[in-house]
Amino acid sequence: MVRYFVCKCATIASLRQCVESGVWACKDRDSFPNPRETLTKALGEGTVILVFSVNNCHGWHGVCEMISAPGEVISNLDGTENASHDDLVSRTAVDMKPDSDTDKSSNSVIWHRFRVRWRTVFIRKFGERCLSSQTTSELCCFDGQPVNKCRNLQELPEDVGEKIWIMIEEHYNHLSEKQKEKEAAQLSKQPGPFLKGVKEHLDFQSTWRSLVEKVERDLGKVLLACPFGSQRYNLHRADSDMDMFIVYQADTKAVLGLEPPKHTIKNREGESYDYTVHEVHRYCELLTQGDPRCVETLFLHPSSITHCSDRWRQFLAHRDLFLHSLCLEKYLRDGLGSKGLKQFEKWMKDQSPHNLLTPKLSKLVYIILRLLQNARDVTLKRLCVYREEESLERQQLLKVRRGEITGLEARQLIEELLEVIEANKCDVEEPSDEMRRQTEAWLLKLRYDNFLSYPPEQT
Template identity: 30%
Template structure:
């Protein structure tokens, strides 16, 4: 059984933060039934969906499914927290979402017989399933009609006269040279299909770099860049993150960042002693229900299964694009299953393993769309069952204390070794 509730949001900043963290929370009510109790009860018997509306926006901005039940005990600030899997979000250029005017004919009948317009519903008002489905369909139609303007191209961070695969070492070296102008590199590794041992002759060269800007730079008036990404003019796709940003990502369950901590040495191009120490002391702490929820969100959300369904509904679908997206969806579910089982994450799949064969065959188009959808549904059900089981060994969230300890240690060491800092002598 599915349950639907209105979720009122203080502002767009809070909504955007939830898009990133896949987390929401409710406060305890002393005079009425506390929302977290209501959500817990519904979660125990079916699926629970929240339909979001930002205060004063006069619109509906998103739909999310609960991935975990609200915590029984509140945190120090009085919030009962729970994880979400986002089902529908609106792009930045249409952040107000579906206007209330489009739902002016939709209303909820309260227990006392009073008729309440949907737009007037308060936080955690329950909506009948048929009415919620109608509202969500309107939101989907509105979202599909939005045209997102292309961003103007930015100048390349670095260029090469040629960019064929034989220049792999040159690409790495050139990127490292650019990053070292900002700070010291801690780790460099592949970011795309190469990290999963699934590259073919058509695979792009994607790169991921973690660097550390000097502690002195962080204490100065000029803040070092936390993230650098490739532009259209660059010869390779890359993402560069400063170590503070990297720590924020891994402790909030970001799959791509966490995967870098579980790659075998044969895949990593460069790894410092500090990064090896981080992997030894912290990486097991990163395997959480939050990580599984992020994998599921990537697989089933607007850039995964929902986009697949949109493509499949087209009169002349692009089967090549569909095969690749099915491959990405299944890859996320395969890795989510590893974590949900309580296994150590292995993003670099073993050659000739069942998962490796499945993903390569999917990408090559060896299955029908119906067969691929069946495999997605089976994996989704298995992962959700594992992570919701009382015997699931995973914590809800990462214990950040060990990560903070490591970050402070390398920051202090950098400061002590800086001959130009006035207090190190």
């Protein structure tokens, strides 16, 4: 037996929280029967399907199935001081407007929360789009009222609930097909993968050579070719990906002409290798803005350089100018932000700090520590991109990557780096005019010399 109920949701934010947490809730009413009792009885007799509609959005936003009976959570309406995480989920996930038969002067409300499993929902993929209520305007509840005017947790006739669910699924599939058609149309307008036609080799050097040759044949002179990722830091393993980074110089004629060169070319999904190819102008822009991946190219170990021009080596004389505050800020933002330390703290809530890190946590901590090691180096006015074989930094990172430390030890390593950074960051200088002058002078000299290399009849 399947029974269907309408859930009226206060806001899109409440719906989103329910989708993310898998928790919904109901509260008791003064009048009989209470939703808690009705839902519990229905769940004991079979399957309970909830059809969601967000207030003032004029539509149906999804369908979920109850997988547990309602329980009890007490949450203060005027504060969250003593509320647990799940309490907050329950409190914010429901319609907070009091029922007409609820004592509005009460300082607390008892929420009966329960678990749900989402079957079809628009918000994950399509945002606030939903099945329009106009499509269900002819459908009615048991009492003859239109379903579009249902009260919260009002039951629907089985055939009506099933029809709305089918209509929601059909509309979801329609939106999915439209999205696929749009993505296919956009993809067809894009050029093919840059490495298409380059023969894949078993060894890195042969593949690198093929890539450099293609860039020089199709784009311009290669100034630098080097790996990024673990190979750059001497932290790669046998199963590490091959990540490529190239800076090239387009012909000045092309730069000044009607068809300017591409500033950046990156691999597309499905290609065998990850690669980034920057035209030197774009590279210089990123460099002066403190982009860590570009700044690191000025501090590479010789073994990490696959191809390097004489002009590139000349520019390295000014590399210390790029260890400025913007570079430090970006290292710290990446290391401490939502994909760094904040993510670590979030994942550790369900872990004992005394247990060894899980593989997922090990990889995250490895990335955080590597970023913070580089941030520390910037504050000390040096940057050791390449971790020497016997260095403490390399030993720590590899130990973390192998999952040989606990959450508590990970926090201690992070705190030690942050203490050094905090003690020295006031000495990090702001981006200087000298840095910009040297970068621009180098770039203009590249353009000028290339332009002079053309025969007179072409200039």
